[in-house]
Amino acid sequence: MSKSVNELGPMILNVKGVWKSFEDKDVLKGIDLEVYRGQIVALIGSSGSGKSTLLRSVNLLEEISDGQILLNDVDIADPRINQDEVRRQIGLVFQAYNLFAHLSILENITLALRHVQGLEAEEAKTKALALLDRIGLLEKANEYPDKLSGGQQQRTAIMRAVALNPTLLLLDEVTSALDPELVSEVLELIRDLKASGTSILMATHELSFARDVADWVVFLDGGVIIEEGPAKDFFENPKMPRTIEFLQRLRRRAGEQ
Amino acid sequence: MSNSEARRFSPSEIELDRRAFRLARKRKSTLVAFISTLAFAVFAWFALVSSPGWPRVEQSFFNWETAVEAFPAVIDGLLLNLRVLFFSAIGVLVFGLTLALLRTLRSPIFTPIRLLARGYVDLFRGLPLIIVLYLVGFGIPGLRLEFLGRIPVEVLGTVALTLTYSAYVAEVFRAGIEAVHPSQRLAARSLGLTYGQTMKLVVLPQAFRKVAPPLMNDFVSLQKDVGLISVLGAVDAVRAAQIEVAQFANFTPYVVAGLLFVLLAIPTVRAADYVTNRLAKREQAGGVL
Numbered sequence: 412m413s414k415s416v417n418e419l420g421p422m423i424l425n426v427k428g429v430w431k432s433f434e435d436k437d438v439l440k441g442i443d444l445e446v447y448r449g450q451i452v453a454l455i456g457s458s459g460s461g462k463s464t465l466l467r468s469v470n471l472l473e474e475i476s477d478g479q480i481l482l483n484d485v486d487i488a489d490p491r492i493n494q495d496e497v498r499r500q501i502g503l504v505f506q507a508y509n510l511f512a513h514l515s516i517l518e519n520i521t522l523a524l525r526h527v528q529g530l531e532a533e534e535a536k537t538k539a540l541a542l543l544d545r546i547g548l549l550e551k552a553n554e555y556p557d558k559l560s561g562g563q564q565q566r567t568a569i570m571r572a573v574a575l576n577p578t579l580l581l582l583d584e585v586t587s588a589l590d591p592e593l594v595s596e597v598l599e600l601i602r603d604l605k606a607s608g609t610s611i612l613m614a615t616h617e618l619s620f621a622r623d624v625a626d627w628v629v630f631l632d633g634g635v636i637i638e639e640g641p642a643k644d645f646f647e648n649p650k651m652p653r654t655i656e657f658l659q660r661l662r663r664r665a666g667e668q
Numbered sequence: 669m670s671n672s673e674a675r676r677f678s679p680s681e682i683e684l685d686r687r688a689f690r691l692a693r694k695r696k697s698t699l700v701a702f703i704s705t706l707a708f709a710v711f712a713w714f715a716l717v718s719s720p721g722w723p724r725v726e727q728s729f730f731n732w733e734t735a736v737e738a739f740p741a742v743i744d745g746l747l748l749n750l751r752v753l754f755f756s757a758i759g760v761l762v763f764g765l766t767l768a769l770l771r772t773l774r775s776p777i778f779t780p781i782r783l784l785a786r787g788y789v790d791l792f793r794g795l796p797l798i799i800v801l802y803l804v805g806f807g808i809p810g811l812r813l814e815f816l817g818r819i820p821v822e823v824l825g826t827v828a829l830t831l832t833y834s835a836y837v838a839e840v841f842r843a844g845i846e847a848v849h850p851s852q853r854l855a856a857r858s859l860g861l862t863y864g865q866t867m868k869l870v871v872l873p874q875a876f877r878k879v880a881p882p883l884m885n886d887f888v889s890l891q892k893d894v895g896l897i898s899v900l901g902a903v904d905a906v907r908a909a910q911i912e913v914a915q916f917a918n919f920t921p922y923v924v925a926g927l928l929f930v931l932l933a934i935p936t937v938r939a940a941d942y943v944t945n946r947l948a949k950r951e952q953a954g955g956v957l
Contacts, residue, residue, distance in 0.1 A: 470858055499860030509855035513874045522869060523859040
């Protein structure tokens with residue numbers, strides 16, 4: 412990376428030469444990636460480029476075929492490691508929110524606080540209510556997910572992950588399933604999380620958001636990193652032909668809308 | 669959109685006309701339903717009463733005095749059925765759920781257990797209940813296990829019912845567990861919940877909701893199958909009726925027992941309908957058709 416090391420915090424995540432194959436199809440072909448504390452790293456690329464697979468691999472929901480994933484210098488891809496323990500340190504938010512349908516908004520957040528972190532019911536509730544207040548959904552605390560808009564559900568899902576104070580937060584296209592007018596409220600929350608020091612690795616299609624908020628942008632195509640760099644440089648001065656083509660294609664589509 | 673907002677406008681002429689028409693149509697439907705039901709009942713009644721053997725059938729199946737005489741014994745027997753029902757229902761829930769969970773285990777170390785559970789379900793879904801009753805009811809005492817003492821037949825009946833119904837209920841539970849979308853599991857695991865916690869806190873609560881209607885249906889079925897323990901000699905409602913039948917040389921006690929079983933089933937059937945409807949409403953909100 413071109414940034415000088417002393418202006419960066421400690422390295423949280425270090426992905427080294429990660430390969431992932433399904434049957435005989437290689438989805439990730441030697442990915443190297445670093446996330447430093449407090450940074451937002453944005454993964455961009457078209458569908459099928461491997462963004463989601465990479466995020467799921469980091470959260471150990473996929474088993475990688477080769478390489479290393481170091482979280483605070485510990486190789487979490489090692490099968491001898493306690494996977495539940497690792498997942499406790501990494502939050503993941505899905506494109507389709509995946510809130511628990513049988514639990515209220517409040518209970519969705521308190522579930523892991525109580526059963527993973529072992530907080531008492533009252534303590535978990537207090538903490539969850541504070542988080543709901545932060546995203547303006549306090550009065551919806553006792554509603555069930557199907558009564559909320561997509562944006563509200565997604566913000567709840569993000570808070571459910573943030574509640575556990577994860578070392579690293581993974582966001583997998585969290586705005587892709589939302590109506591355009593609901594996208595901004597979720598992006599606003601991510602901006603807010605960055606301001607409070609959360610380290611985030613996110614797959615996204617929101618180019619302007621990536622330019623404004625991400626520290627580092629990584630362009631994936633066909634399972635390899637084509638180009639990466641500080642957000643401003645990346646968008647203003649892309650070097651690889653495939654990057655230029657991809658950005659033009661997305662911008663043209665955004666222009667049409 | 670709140671109700672007060674919806675009420676703020678005053679309906680137009682067109683809407684009032686529509687409402688009047690809908691009301692008239694509803695009244696007409698009710699009237700037609702009433703008349704057709706009445707006509708059918710009258711026809712069925714006359715067809716029955718005018719059949720040549722009716723007086724004798726009435727005498728031997730619907731004799732009021734015999735019914736009154738037999739009633740206390742049959743009710744006594746029914747209490748035994750209720751006890752058997754209570755214990756076998758609990759047994760079926762626990763054992764059926766255990767079987768279902770065993771079948772979802774994926775670790776290779778559990779392969780023999782998984783296969784055993786599967787074999788069990790195959791076997792007991794295929795075996796006729798009455799044969800299981802005979803095998804348990806006469807086979808277990810035949811083992812002469814002295815330390816168990818003399819096991820009452822109703823206990824053996826309860827065991828046989830539990831064995832058979834657990835196989836059905838296990839399949840219902842397993843279907844429910846598999847019907848919970850995999851993304852719910854992923855979300856739970858990504859929060860750091862273990863496999864067991866994910867099952868207990870996320871998958872099973874949703875699975876229970878999904879299988880409530882078929883589960884109630886199996887309960888209704890169990891409710892009347894408890895009458896089969898009479899083949900082992902337990903003096904339940906059916907057996908008591910049989911004794912009364914022999915005493916009065918009249919079949920009315922069977923009808924009494926039958927009606928009592930129906931009365932027992934009605935609340936459960938209604939509850940099952942209610943639960944099913946409520947779930948259906950929740951899952952397909954909106955739409956008039």
